[in-house]
Amino acid sequence: MAKDQTTRICCIGAGYVGTCTSAVLAYKNPSVRITVVDTSEAKIGAWRSRSFPISEPCLQEILKQVVERLAFSTDIEAAINAADLIFICVDTPTVTKGTGEGFALDTSAVVACVAKIVEVSTSDKIIVPCGTADQLRKLITQKNTKGLNFEVLSNPEFLAEGTAIHDLLHPDRVIIGAENTPKGSNAAARLVSLYQAWIPSDRIKTTNTWSSELGKLAANAMLAQRISSINSLTAICESVGADIQDISQIVGLDHRIGPHMLQASIGFGGSCFEKDIRCLVYLAESLGFRHIARYWMADLEMNDFQKASQTERITSLLGPLASSKLTIAVLGFSFKAGTTDVRSTPVLTIVRDLVGRGHKVKIFDPKAKKEDIQETLCKANLGRERAIVSLNAMQACDGAHVIAIATAWDEFRTRPGLRRMDWKSIADGMQQPRLMFDGCNVVDAKYLEGLGMKVLELGRKQAML
Numbered sequence: 203m204a205k206d207q208t209t210r211i212c213c214i215g216a217g218y219v220g221t222c223t224s225a226v227l228a229y230k231n232p233s234v235r236i237t238v239v240d241t242s243e244a245k246i247g248a249w250r251s252r253s254f255p256i257s258e259p260c261l262q263e264i265l266k267q268v269v270e271r272l273a274f275s276t277d278i279e280a281a282i283n284a285a286d287l288i289f290i291c292v293d294t295p296t297v298t299k300g301t302g303e304g305f306a307l308d309t310s311a312v313v314a315c316v317a318k319i320v321e322v323s324t325s326d327k328i329i330v331p332c333g334t335a336d337q338l339r340k341l342i343t344q345k346n347t348k349g350l351n352f353e354v355l356s357n358p359e360f361l362a363e364g365t366a367i368h369d370l371l372h373p374d375r376v377i378i379g380a381e382n383t384p385k386g387s388n389a390a391a392r393l394v395s396l397y398q399a400w401i402p403s404d405r406i407k408t409t410n411t412w413s414s415e416l417g418k419l420a421a422n423a424m425l426a427q428r429i430s431s432i433n434s435l436t437a438i439c440e441s442v443g444a445d446i447q448d449i450s451q452i453v454g455l456d457h458r459i460g461p462h463m464l465q466a467s468i469g470f471g472g473s474c475f476e477k478d479i480r481c482l483v484y485l486a487e488s489l490g491f492r493h494i495a496r497y498w499m500a501d502l503e504m505n506d507f508q509k510a511s512q513t514e515r516i517t518s519l520l521g522p523l524a525s526s527k528l529t530i531a532v533l534g535f536s537f538k539a540g541t542t543d544v545r546s547t548p549v550l551t552i553v554r555d556l557v558g559r560g561h562k563v564k565i566f567d568p569k570a571k572k573e574d575i576q577e578t579l580c581k582a583n584l585g586r587e588r589a590i591v592s593l594n595a596m597q598a599c600d601g602a603h604v605i606a607i608a609t610a611w612d613e614f615r616t617r618p619g620l621r622r623m624d625w626k627s628i629a630d631g632m633q634q635p636r637l638m639f640d641g642c643n644v645v646d647a648k649y650l651e652g653l654g655m656k657v658l659e660l661g662r663k664q665a666m667l
């Protein structure tokens with residue numbers, strides 16, 4: 203710690219986790235000074251000019267309050283050198299080529315950060331990476347020729363997008379993994395003291411690094427598993443005439459199970475669940491536990507099945523009409539409601555499958571940026587003539603044979619008091635058979651049927667058209 207008792211923190215990575223975590227740490231600890239750095243000048247420029255690259259409730263307000271103590275910069279070396287504690291919050295996608303392809307975590311950005319830290323540091327540092335701490339310790343041992351002390355801690359983040367600030371302010375737990383050495387314990391104690399500024403001690407757990415890292419993977423894998431479990435029941439409900447929402451409630455009312463993460467969906471998305479399960483599968487495989495790897499892999503296979511089966515259900519219901527070129531409006535593109543993030547969105551599977559069957563798709567999302575949607579479509583080779591991004595729901599639905607609600611945005615709800623869109627005009631502007639596929643169970647089927655639509659709901663039986 204610096205002589206003036208100020209803790210100087212450098213956070214590498216100005217994305218969701220880096221910025222939100224830094225904002226809350228600064229907000230709750232008046233004695234810290236944080237510099238958030240990134241290689242992306244555009245991103246740092248956006249944060250500085252207050253045209254925020256991400257949208258999270260309350261983030262803007264908190265950043266305003268810590269403006270004196272939290273800076274954004276592209277001068278990574280200077281920020282590293284000035285810091286006692288360095289958080290690495292860069293992206294760690296799944297490896298796309300070579301060893302571990304499709305499964306292992308690509309830690310190259312984390313490794314680059316650690317190499318930079320070791321290269322430019324002139325004093326001891328505590329490093330909190332997002333990646334395997336073990337691998338980084340080995341790297342530091344190889345590169346540390348100056349005899350400095352680098353302690354590597356594991357501090358997995360459990361925030362969910364859309365509720366990031368709330369999750370950081372009221373976490374279920376904070377996990378800090380450290381080496382079981384006096385220096386490791388001291389470093390962990392330093393980080394604990396920062397969190398103790400607002401989190402009760404019984405919610406801060408210190409453990410060894412492997413428990414911390416595996417605990418994070420396990421939490422995500424089990425959350426995803428609950429979603430796959432409920433999703434696996436949607437097709438059964440549709441066949442036998444049960445109601446998936448009732449099933450979620452019946453299951454969730456058991457206090458041993460609880461109600462969370464049991465909302466049936468078109469499949470889970472986002473940048474974490476699939477990546478972390480793949481990482482767990484890779485870990486199990488590399489330890490020789492093939493049955494365990496297969497067990498977790500089944501979760502992803504179920505998710506892929508759920509994503510792919512929605513288009514099949516819509517088109518099978520259309521009968522012979524399905525072979526004509528239809529116009530289909532897809533409402534919602536972000537990977538879940540409450541975030542503008544379109545990374546790994548499950549909606550892409552539906553769009554890709556519909557376009558693949560020759561239909562024209564018009565997409566509207568009330569919050570996601572048009573450029574981000576277009577970039578995602580472009581990366582998936584979905585040309586603009588087949589998948590168009592519309593400026594509003596009315597434009598997307600105009601002339602559509604089918605509307606598919608794919609993200610549970612409040613904008614799409616139809617119940618009185620919650621209704622924001624002019625559903626009568628939307629229904630009037632559609633072409634027969636005026637089919638509404640509600641992949642999020644947000645509409646009132648009776649209301650839309652009263653407007654002349656036929657409604658197909660996820661996890662509910664539907665008669666043929």
Ligand SMILES: NC(=O)c1ccc[n+]([C@@H]2O[C@H](COP(=O)([O-])OP(=O)(O)OC[C@H]3O[C@@H](n4cnc5c(N)ncnc54)[C@H](O)[C@@H]3O)[C@@H](O)[C@H]2O)c1
Pocket residue numbers: 214215216217218219220239240241242245291292293294311312314315332333359360361362363473474
């Ligand atoms: N997004 C979430 O909800 C969430 C939640 C918990 C944990 N995580 C984990 O946290 C980490 C960060 O995730 P995120 O969603 O904030 O990522 P992000 O993509 O939003 O941000 C990562 C940032 O790191 C920057 N970067 C990459 N390499 C760099 C380098 N060498 N030097 C400086 N900057 C560099 C990128 O430019 C980018 O701005 C990942 O490991 C992720 O798995 C994410």
Ligand SMILES: O=c1ccn([C@@H]2O[C@H](COP(=O)(O)OP(=O)(O)O[C@H]3O[C@H](CO)[C@@H](O)[C@H](O)[C@H]3O)[C@@H](O)[C@H]2O)c(=O)[nH]1
Pocket residue numbers: 359360361362363364422425429462463464465466467468469470471472473474475537538539548
């Ligand atoms: O009942 C549910 C809940 C979620 N989902 C879907 O699951 C995905 C992930 O949702 P959520 O967990 O809310 O979002 P993330 O921001 O991806 O957060 C997860 O991933 C983060 C990154 O690791 C963790 O920190 C969080 O704890 C963990 O919830 C989304 O596609 C949701 O639509 C469902 O289908 N049904």
